[in-house]
Amino acid sequence: MTGVYVLGVGMTRFGKHPDKDAADLGSAAFQEAVTDAGIEPRQIEAAYCGHVFQGMVTGQRILAQVGLAGLPLSNVENACSSGATAIREASLAIRAGEHDVVMAVGTEHLTTKFRGALTPDPSDPEAAVGATMPSVYAMRARRYMEEFGMTRRQLALVAVKNKRNAAANPLAHFRKEITVEDVLESRPIADPLRLHDCSPVTDGAAAVVLVSDRAVKKLGNGRAIRLAASTLFTGTVDVEPTTMTFEPLTHKTALAAYERAGIGPEDVDFAEVHDCFSIAEVLRVEGLGLFERGAYPGAVERGEADIGGRLPINPSGGLLGKGHPLGGTGVAQVVELVRQLRGEAGDRQIEGAKVGLAHCRGGKAVGIEGAACTVQVLVK
Amino acid sequence: MTGVYVLGVGMTRFGKHPDKDAADLGSAAFQEAVTDAGIEPRQIEAAYCGHVFQGMVTGQRILAQVGLAGLPLSNVENACSSGATAIREASLAIRAGEHDVVMAVGTEHLTTKFRGALTPDPSDPEAAVGATMPSVYAMRARRYMEEFGMTRRQLALVAVKNKRNAAANPLAHFRKEITVEDVLESRPIADPLRLHDCSPVTDGAAAVVLVSDRAVKKLGNGRAIRLAASTLFTGTVDVEPTTMTFEPLTHKTALAAYERAGIGPEDVDFAEVHDCFSIAEVLRVEGLGLFERGAYPGAVERGEADIGGRLPINPSGGLLGKGHPLGGTGVAQVVELVRQLRGEAGDRQIEGAKVGLAHCRGGKAVGIEGAACTVQVLVK
Numbered sequence: 001m002t003g004v005y006v007l008g009v010g011m012t013r014f015g016k017h018p019d020k021d022a023a024d025l026g027s028a029a030f031q032e033a034v035t036d037a038g039i040e041p042r043q044i045e046a047a048y049c050g051h052v053f054q055g056m057v058t059g060q061r062i063l064a065q066v067g068l069a070g071l072p073l074s075n076v077e078n079a080c081s082s083g084a085t086a087i088r089e090a091s092l093a094i095r096a097g098e099h100d101v102v103m104a105v106g107t108e109h110l111t112t113k114f115r116g117a118l119t120p121d122p123s124d125p126e127a128a129v130g131a132t133m134p135s136v137y138a139m140r141a142r143r144y145m146e147e148f149g150m151t152r153r154q155l156a157l158v159a160v161k162n163k164r165n166a167a168a169n170p171l172a173h174f175r176k177e178i179t180v181e182d183v184l185e186s187r188p189i190a191d192p193l194r195l196h197d198c199s200p201v202t203d204g205a206a207a208v209v210l211v212s213d214r215a216v217k218k219l220g221n222g223r224a225i226r227l228a229a230s231t232l233f234t235g236t237v238d239v240e241p242t243t244m245t246f247e248p249l250t251h252k253t254a255l256a257a258y259e260r261a262g263i264g265p266e267d268v269d270f271a272e273v274h275d276c277f278s279i280a281e282v283l284r285v286e287g288l289g290l291f292e293r294g295a296y297p298g299a300v301e302r303g304e305a306d307i308g309g310r311l312p313i314n315p316s317g318g319l320l321g322k323g324h325p326l327g328g329t330g331v332a333q334v335v336e337l338v339r340q341l342r343g344e345a346g347d348r349q350i351e352g353a354k355v356g357l358a359h360c361r362g363g364k365a366v367g368i369e370g371a372a373c374t375v376q377v378l379v380k
Numbered sequence: 381m382t383g384v385y386v387l388g389v390g391m392t393r394f395g396k397h398p399d400k401d402a403a404d405l406g407s408a409a410f411q412e413a414v415t416d417a418g419i420e421p422r423q424i425e426a427a428y429c430g431h432v433f434q435g436m437v438t439g440q441r442i443l444a445q446v447g448l449a450g451l452p453l454s455n456v457e458n459a460c461s462s463g464a465t466a467i468r469e470a471s472l473a474i475r476a477g478e479h480d481v482v483m484a485v486g487t488e489h490l491t492t493k494f495r496g497a498l499t500p501d502p503s504d505p506e507a508a509v510g511a512t513m514p515s516v517y518a519m520r521a522r523r524y525m526e527e528f529g530m531t532r533r534q535l536a537l538v539a540v541k542n543k544r545n546a547a548a549n550p551l552a553h554f555r556k557e558i559t560v561e562d563v564l565e566s567r568p569i570a571d572p573l574r575l576h577d578c579s580p581v582t583d584g585a586a587a588v589v590l591v592s593d594r595a596v597k598k599l600g601n602g603r604a605i606r607l608a609a610s611t612l613f614t615g616t617v618d619v620e621p622t623t624m625t626f627e628p629l630t631h632k633t634a635l636a637a638y639e640r641a642g643i644g645p646e647d648v649d650f651a652e653v654h655d656c657f658s659i660a661e662v663l664r665v666e667g668l669g670l671f672e673r674g675a676y677p678g679a680v681e682r683g684e685a686d687i688g689g690r691l692p693i694n695p696s697g698g699l700l701g702k703g704h705p706l707g708g709t710g711v712a713q714v715v716e717l718v719r720q721l722r723g724e725a726g727d728r729q730i731e732g733a734k735v736g737l738a739h740c741r742g743g744k745a746v747g748i749e750g751a752a753c754t755v756q757v758l759v760k
Contacts, residue, residue: 056744069614097475234451
């Protein structure tokens, strides 16, 4: 069975792109990833496109724009894990021996479709009773504060950290540092969460070129990074008293990824995690086993999760700072991992990192159904 | 590299299901396929769900309904090839060694969303100038008549054959035989095509359990059928004078499938092809190399494509007779292939068949972008 490597990466600026659509953004990321890999477009053998709201055959529209109409391509959807799922499926196509050079692209154009926040599905009974994403995460934040004594100020520091990292990321949606006071004084969304605790509605795309052992030998540019694990599980949303402050699905997916990669959480040097809300980052890093339960807010306060800290979390700025174009998000996380592991992360470079982890989690707010979780491990 | 086998199949009745949604239909097909495979639900390790218009995390809703929330699942979309793409991705997951027992399910609920015909995407410039699916296929029919001397009566015989086959299929949308006169007197849709030349808007789902070499040895029920090829390409739509009466994309996908399966078109005993319109069946069987260019209308007239004929085409009734629930279609074709190869096709049984082929083709009506084509070869 062949290994899988990331040979090239590309990413558009995240933010508002009123003059472009999802295919335009996807094409730009696709082309940059080809160039970055140091290969010709015609060497791409197949592609996967992750998105949520962009309509039928979006990936084919990207192929047409980059002059590659005709390739095998599958569009994949797994809510906020759609882009990460595209990477997983691309890696399976390589491991199956079907293809040696496969593009995974994630894209989403949201700002002209949604104003302020994503509109809940009107057929969704949870949304009808007010159990929207912000309100569910607000409940989880309140519960976590109660259980572990996290202060509102500690929670704000997660947003402050990620916006600071984003300010050092030229492709981030937000490039302005904020203070704890800015968070606490921002508009209330769902108590205790305020505007700066919430990820924005963003347009953007990212792409990665994945290759086999054989292709990395033939095409290798000396900068290939190994995709040591790409795991996916679905599951239920965590609103039971016993699971609200911990994520069994994140935990299970991480354990499978660690086993596949032959590492433990102690080997992870930095991570990009799905911080759709400030509290989400807390729950996720603990679910991933990167920090002990209840320990993360204090660790953030002591700077342990900063770039330069013991275990940097979301050096790209995360969803809170870099932005959250659903399909683009999971692929952009891997782009950040690769740039960090190559030493190409500029002002936000983490020194000496060898193992990076990316975590995505998506789906409906509550209910017995509808979640998807991915964990990817990249090793230098 | 492991082989891939179909161990179990399931399918809902195709037609109108006003009291159900896509997840209900998908769950029913899923459960039937598990039972048919002779395994326990918990032996399913992962799933793929193909659909077009059913919204975010539809596959997860199916898993929840069948009591399997938690499995790895990816939703895939490739227009009318979505279900077939789910089978392809499931087969790659098996060949990659990631899973041994994988469900591919395709589902679609359309009749409460669309009345009469699918509404063209308002952003689609081709639809805005009238280049909708029926009008483009009408042009292709007219051109084929001009080039090869096909008569309107010969074209009607395709619909008559498929509706006759559907009448023998208890799960078909239409169960009533029709005459050439019925076709010619039905409502004009886009000249020369009439109502009976067009596939209907249908609700329905189908599912197949795919397994590896190892699993077929362990779980084999003596009825496993080998998936000898599952190929996918994207491409352009054929409205150039040189491609209008032939399908380069269908041809290319078929050649790759024949090579993978180690067969030629002369080895195919019967086929399910994407007859979204009567003329589409003509173009497809010739693109697949099953009949010479220009030869199919005469062959249909002589009964060669009938059940009992030299090379039966669409014994299930095809899209014209069985119905066309987009995501369900490609999976249902494989269900038919398996039932025929097992000798379980009842009144529409083809005697002695050993090799069956399924062909799907989907995408936008015209333009440089947006098509997807799949060919699957099953061998007894």
